[in-house]
Amino acid sequence: MAAKAAFFVGCGFMPLIKMLRTRSISPTLTPARASSTLRRVQKIGDLPPATRILGVDPGLHRTGYGVIDDERGRLCLVEGGILRAKADDELPKRLQDLHDGLREVLRDHKPQIVVVEDLFSTYAHPRSALLMAHARGVLLLAAQEAGVPVHSFMPNEVKQVVAGNGHATKSSVQSAVKARLSLKSSLHPPDLADALAIAICFALRQENAVRLR
Numbered sequence: 601m602a603a604k605a606a607f608f609v610g611c612g613f614m615p616l617i618k619m620l621r622t623r624s625i626s627p628t629l630t631p632a633r634a635s636s637t638l639r640r641v642q643k644i645g646d647l648p649p650a651t652r653i654l655g656v657d658p659g660l661h662r663t664g665y666g667v668i669d670d671e672r673g674r675l676c677l678v679e680g681g682i683l684r685a686k687a688d689d690e691l692p693k694r695l696q697d698l699h700d701g702l703r704e705v706l707r708d709h710k711p712q713i714v715v716v717e718d719l720f721s722t723y724a725h726p727r728s729a730l731l732m733a734h735a736r737g738v739l740l741l742a743a744q745e746a747g748v749p750v751h752s753f754m755p756n757e758v759k760q761v762v763a764g765n766g767h768a769t770k771s772s773v774q775s776a777v778k779a780r781l782s783l784k785s786s787l788h789p790p791d792l793a794d795a796l797a798i799a800i801c802f803a804l805r806q807e808n809a810v811r812l813r
Contacts (some may be wrong), residue, residue: 652667655667664683715752
């Protein structure tokens with residue numbers, strides 16, 4: 601099974617308890633058609649309301665995850681951490697470990713939506729993109745097996761919504777996540793902050809969708 605690191609639980613730091621998981625922690629309309637932003641918001645509006653959101657930043661070596669609660673617009677961290685697969689294992693074993701690790705997170709926290717970072721349309725390193733697609737696929741499978749709906753965002757949209765800049769640096773994203781979740785502790789590694797940012801992006805988009813109803 602994937603080694604799991606969950607650095608934050610609730611709204612504060614908690615020492616390692618389990619060996620299996622380490623705990624870290626407005627659109628416009630044109631006369632002819634809705635903007636792409638508005639269409640994405642409307643798509644979220646078609647999903648059942650979610651108060652517990654699981655964000656996932658897929659990676660074959662390291663997958664970040666973050667569970668948050670949306671309490672009437674107040675966002676609170678439930679748990680965030682990292683799923684790791686052993687680098688020297690064969691690819692099928694590493695994929696199984698990531699799949700099983702996310703299944704455990706889904707079982708423990710019962711989110712109402714899983715939000716996963718989408719793949720870039722182009723990659724400078726095709727092999728890296730292919731390996732990322734393998735990891736993303738087994739994570740999506742885990743969500744499907746758990747009967748949890750899945751939504752996805754492109755990285756630039758997450759940065760724009762959470763940090764106010766579609767080309768924000770990782771440090772800017774981490775600062776924005778800490779501010780929105782009222783956290784004092786640093787978020788490391790970056791995969792953890794990215795996963796939480798994905799979950800926060802959905803919560804904010806969902807809030808906009810409610811206003812448009």
